[in-house]
Amino acid sequence: MGETGSSRWQRKKDARPSEILDAALTLFVEKGYLATKMEDIARAAGVTKGTPYLYFQNKEEIFKAVVRETIVARVHAMSAQLAQLHGIGSSELLFLALEDWWTHIGSTRAAGLCKLMAAEATNFPDLTRFYYEEAILPARQLLGHIIQRGMDSGEFRPVHLDYAIDALTAPMMMTMILSHSFALVPGCCDSLKDNPLEFLKTSLRLTLQGMHQPAPQDARP
Amino acid sequence: MGETGSSRWQRKKDARPSEILDAALTLFVEKGYLATKMEDIARAAGVTKGTPYLYFQNKEEIFKAVVRETIVARVHAMSAQLAQLHGIGSSELLFLALEDWWTHIGSTRAAGLCKLMAAEATNFPDLTRFYYEEAILPARQLLGHIIQRGMDSGEFRPVHLDYAIDALTAPMMMTMILSHSFALVPGCCDSLKDNPLEFLKTSLRLTLQGMHQPAPQDARP
Amino acid sequence: MGETGSSRWQRKKDARPSEILDAALTLFVEKGYLATKMEDIARAAGVTKGTPYLYFQNKEEIFKAVVRETIVARVHAMSAQLAQLHGIGSSELLFLALEDWWTHIGSTRAAGLCKLMAAEATNFPDLTRFYYEEAILPARQLLGHIIQRGMDSGEFRPVHLDYAIDALTAPMMMTMILSHSFALVPGCCDSLKDNPLEFLKTSLRLTLQGMHQPAPQDARP
Amino acid sequence: MGETGSSRWQRKKDARPSEILDAALTLFVEKGYLATKMEDIARAAGVTKGTPYLYFQNKEEIFKAVVRETIVARVHAMSAQLAQLHGIGSSELLFLALEDWWTHIGSTRAAGLCKLMAAEATNFPDLTRFYYEEAILPARQLLGHIIQRGMDSGEFRPVHLDYAIDALTAPMMMTMILSHSFALVPGCCDSLKDNPLEFLKTSLRLTLQGMHQPAPQDARP
DNA sequence: GATGAATGAGATTTCATTCAT
DNA sequence: TATGAATGAAATCTCATTCAT
Secondary structure: OOOOOHHHHHHHEEEEEEEHHHHHHHHHHHOOOOOOHHHHHHOOOOOOOHHHHHHHHHHHHHHHHHHHHHHHHHHHHHHHHHHHHOOOOHHHHHHHHHHHHHHHHHHOHHHHHHHHHHHHHOHHHHHHHHHHHHHHHHHHHHHHHHHHHHHOOOOOOOHHHHHHHHHHHHHHHHHHHHHOOHOOOOOOOOOHHHHHHHHHHHHHHHHHHHEOOOOOOHOOO | OOOOOOOOHHHHHHHHHHHHHHHHHHHHHHHHHOOOOOOHHHOOOOOOOOOOHHHOOOOHHHHHHHHHHHHHHHHHHHHHHHHHHOOOHHHHHHHHHHHHEEEHHHOHHHHHHHHHHHHHHHHOHHHHHHHHHHHHOOOOHHHHHHHHHHOOOOOOOOOHHOOOOOOOOHHHHHHHHHHHHHHOOOOOOHHHHHHHHHHHOOOHHHHHHHHHHOEEEEEEO | OOOOOHHHHHHHHHHHHHHHHHHHHHHHHHOOOOOOOOHHHHHOOOOOOOOOOHHOHHHHHHHHHHHHHHHHHHHHHHHHHHHHOOOOOOHHHHHHHHHHHHHHHHHHOOHHHHHHHHHHHHHHHHHHHHHHHHHHHHHHHHHHHHHHHHOOOOOOOOOHHHHHHHHHHHHHHHHHHHOOOOOOOOOOOOOHHOOOHOOOOOHHHHHHHHHHHHOHHHHHH | OOOOOOHHHHHHHHHHHHHHHHHHHHHHHOOOOEEEHHHHHHHHHHOOOHHHHHOOOHHHHHHHHHHHHHHHHHHHHHHHHHHHHOOOOHHHHHHHHHHHHHHHHOOOOOHHHHHHHHHHHHHHHHHHHHHHHHHHHHHHHHHHHHHHHHOOOOOOOOOOOHHHHHHHHHHHHHHHHHOOOOOOOOOOOOOHHHOHHHHHHHHHHHHHHHHEEHHHHHHOO
């Protein structure tokens, strides 16, 4: 007894909110917003029913915080890759971005947020807009930059930028959603479970083949 | 005397189940399973609280019926296209299938079921498997046949069938999910709302470019 | 066609109310008042939901009618025995009354009414009083008469009349209640099910032994 | 610090289940199982609608608990009398047992359980069997032992054991049922209300007279 | 801060009763 | 008369939230 600097205690105390958000993320992604009970969140966070209310106003605020915190964390984690934007071909860069995204988002629970937000979009329009602007748009912009660079350099043929981004994004989004839905049900999407990253790369390769500038001799009549 | 005691009420009675399912589909897609109240469904169907229970055991059965009826109806509607499987190039066939799918599914509320099932997959595993087997797999098999045909005829280069299907499916799934989630929120996915079919065709075109067999002279070194 | 005296139809029509009451008696006795649904009664009576309301105001009136009709019918059926009140010893008369009661009430569904009324007594006080006055009291009075006769003739020793009636009634009431409750559950009251009348007679014999005037020599000091 | 966080609330919490069961017992006995609303129970226990669900899964479990707790408590309370099984005549012992039963069961709300179980027997067969085995059979066995002892010692003449038990039990059961049904309705069973124990004793006396071994000289022709 | 008993609004479901046919 | 679709009051049960300790 006596106040021994409270360091471990302090850490505990400071950690509470994120422990709660962490538990909430898992449960929201697994069961959906309404099917997740406050008490489940508390228990999963190792506290009791009343505790989450010491840190968050209510369930909805927890939901919002989960989305915000996760997005912020992940987008920050991915921004490290932006530093590498030199001296690499655009195709290769897209592959690197894909792997990076896979590591920090696609293969993590953060991917579940995409499914979650899709499910709750109309119930939480403000939050949805936030998610869209802070998660989806940045990812698209990043891809847009790279594609533009490839077109500028002649590596890619001219394409409609938005459509190209969509084409690149679709497999990622499909993977995020499927892996937190059908793929969790035995007997569904078994191929997806094998090696999602491989699928994503193949898909990217396929799309890039469609985007690539044909080699000069190919163009000859 | 001796008439079939039908007339106005009878007609109502026959129509009720589908009216209820119709209302339920819209609400489930819009708000999700749990956020949709039985009374909402009843009111949307123009009846009172108790009436849906005359036709369905409980909410879950309504949910299942919505999924089953919609899937069955749509898959049947799409099977008409199978008759056209002669004398058309595989690429062209894929475009026709896409348009057909768009007409009967992609642009309808049935598309919302995909989002719905993704959201509720783990809460209704049996139903999810049903949906997967009756909706997702048939669509994939159809695409698989066409691709295989294209490879057999030399129109497409050899590709990994599953990955190719994924690549073709991803934009469709993304469209279905986005158009019933983010796209409904003002300020999100505005490009999608403009002309989704155009995006889908562009996407298909892009993917096909990656799959097409290069012309013979191109292959020469 | 043409109106052929409507005899069978007429019979049917007149029979409806009693068919409904008959069905209701069975169900009320089996499941209790509240657990019996109007639709069950209708179905058991071979009609549809609305029909009982053509003959009875509501469920409560059906309940009351069931009790009244059954009591009236049974008490009438038992009144035939009153004619036999001459030239028979009181003990023997009690045995005859017991057998008569057993035939017309104890072994029939009417016995179930006793359980039913006990269960619902406080919920339907007026009806309970009716039942008490029309069923229980007459039976007690009948027994009272016989016992009194026995005491007057010296066949029975002097006893407190009410208590003697209670002692004679208790086994009957117990049989009625048990046979429509515990005895219906496998594993309970198996001995009762064997031969209830035999138990009743034995019980009566035992009680009569206690009531009988000892033979003169026994009384001598 | 470090105290057992109890005091007022804790005491409340420990008391709650039995307060709820207590309220439920009264209401179930008074109105029956179905006619007793959960909110009635809650209010009678001084809590609100939701509170009973903190301690019991549902209404049925409350019902079961009421039966179990009451039976267990009462049967334990009665087992104290078993210690007195020495040096007393069997007749006298039966009177003592009767008084004991009257004190701990017959005159208490526990007696109402008998009516309740009779009413609900077919709706809750398992519970009924439990009640039968834990309440009815032990009572019968106790009586059986005493009667057997009486026969062994020559105090009683040989009788059919089951029937003798029935004869002794019937007045008790009738009292329990009547006093929680007809006797509660003004104008019914007024004699019963006067002095039920007196009736029971008289009844027992009467039955014992039928069972007693006549004194030796009496048996002489 | 943390607990967890208690609350009470609200959701699902049932069923007696009505009434157009 | 008879039907049975529809109603809506009422009951059971859940769970987000509060607050005394």
